[in-house]
Amino acid sequence: MNPAVDAPEQARQAPNPPLLDIRNLQVRYRHNPDAHAAVHDVSFSLRRGEILGLVGESGSGKSTVLNAVLRLLPDGCRLSADRLEFEGIALAEQNPEAMRALRGRRMALVPQRPMTSLSPVIPLGRQLRRLAGPGIDDARLAELLRQVGLQAVAERLDGYSFQLSGGQLQRVLITVSALAAEPDLLLADEPTTTLDTTVQAQVLRLLLELRDRLGLGIVLVSHDLGVIAQTCDRVGVMHAGRIVELASVKDLFGDPQHPYTRRLLASVPERWERGRPLLPDTHRHRAPLRLLPLSPTGCAYLQRCPHASERCGVEAPELRPLKDAQVRCHHPGHAEPATTGKAEEQA
Numbered sequence: 381m382n383p384a385v386d387a388p389e390q391a392r393q394a395p396n397p398p399l400l401d402i403r404n405l406q407v408r409y410r411h412n413p414d415a416h417a418a419v420h421d422v423s424f425s426l427r428r429g430e431i432l433g434l435v436g437e438s439g440s441g442k443s444t445v446l447n448a449v450l451r452l453l454p455d456g457c458r459l460s461a462d463r464l465e466f467e468g469i470a471l472a473e474q475n476p477e478a479m480r481a482l483r484g485r486r487m488a489l490v491p492q493r494p495m496t497s498l499s500p501v502i503p504l505g506r507q508l509r510r511l512a513g514p515g516i517d518d519a520r521l522a523e524l525l526r527q528v529g530l531q532a533v534a535e536r537l538d539g540y541s542f543q544l545s546g547g548q549l550q551r552v553l554i555t556v557s558a559l560a561a562e563p564d565l566l567l568a569d570e571p572t573t574t575l576d577t578t579v580q581a582q583v584l585r586l587l588l589e590l591r592d593r594l595g596l597g598i599v600l601v602s603h604d605l606g607v608i609a610q611t612c613d614r615v616g617v618m619h620a621g622r623i624v625e626l627a628s629v630k631d632l633f634g635d636p637q638h639p640y641t642r643r644l645l646a647s648v649p650e651r652w653e654r655g656r657p658l659l660p661d662t663h664r665h666r667a668p669l670r671l672l673p674l675s676p677t678g679c680a681y682l683q684r685c686p687h688a689s690e691r692c693g694v695e696a697p698e699l700r701p702l703k704d705a706q707v708r709c710h711h712p713g714h715a716e717p718a719t720t721g722k723a724e725e726q727a
């Protein structure tokens with residue numbers, strides 16, 4: 381059976397599948413197979429026209445999820461999933477040729493560092509034509525760039541990438557990936573990290589405009605809760621390779637349920653009050669938690685959690701529905717500990 385031939389057939393057989401459907405995704409890097417999986421039991425789906433944010437601290441597995449979808453994980457990496465489907469196409473079953481055909485055409489990646497994505501010695505137009513695919517010449521490229529307000533770049537396609545600012549280059553890459561190739565799914569990995577706030581806003585506006593115009597589904601990875609709040613419909617909060625909370629932007633920011641989500645929100649500088657610790661639960665609650673039985677089968681957030689119980693030490697919580705969200709916690713919805721917290725009272 382040739383998966384490259386069978387992919388469209390699989391898609392036809394699945395009636396109105398979500399654009400992206402992921403169930404129980406696990407990824408383990410080769411260099412350390414006995415350690416915790418880099419991604420563990422990640423499940424979410426994405427509809428057309430929807431923007432899903434993935435947020436979490438460095439190393440929580442956000443980029444690994446995107447690379448698993450694109451099948452761009454390094455050799456020897458172990459990937460398994462109960463389901464890893466793009467429009468009903470089982471991605472894990474596609475051969476490299478079929479994946480190459482999907483990437484860049486139907487699924488596009490917006491890179492974190494636009495400057496390193498293009499060569500500084502090859503004219504911009506030539507590189508963008510290659511990225512955009514067959515049938516796109518300089519005139520069409522210039523037209524697309526003008527459509528999103530990048531007139532100056534449209535007139536300089538014979539120039540070089542280093543002649544553009546980081547923000548211009550990121551908008552050029554997003555425009556060419558989305559408008560020229562017309563993918564169905566855009567995976568954006570920290571697309572605004574290297575940009576200042578004004579330029580960041582331009583890039584986010586462009587993403588929203590393209591979503592509205594083309595009905596793209598977008599997965600947006602970001603450390604920045606402000607970016608997530610301005611752009612996304614739903615958010616998955618990642619910790620230690622797991623999604624610990626999956627909720628609408630409104631619910632997540634208005635009524636966070638997982639202690640880690642609460643900690644993330646509390647660490648946003650705008651919410652920081654003078655005299656209040658930036659990460660309230662990291663140090664304050666360490667002393668009583670040492671009394672808990674530690675077990676590799678327990679909750680991955682145990683050591684840092686102000687609400688951890690004996691159960692959390694022995695039984696890993698599953699992602700379960702709670703109100704309109706899904707939460708991976710035995711004790712969801714606890715209020716943020718007061719400045720004189722449990723740790724101090726018990727110490």
Ligand SMILES: Nc1ncnc2c1ncn2[C@@H]1O[C@H](COP(=O)(O)OP(=O)(O)OP(=O)(O)O)[C@@H](O)[C@H]1O
Binds near residue numbers: 437440441443444603
């Ligand atoms: N190529 C690799 N080989 C081995 N381990 C890796 C590799 N890439 C990532 N990891 C490990 O996998 C885990 C998840 O990394 P990942 O880059 O997905 O996290 P992230 O949330 O995207 O982090 P960041 O926000 O810093 O990009 C980390 O422990 C990381 O060290």
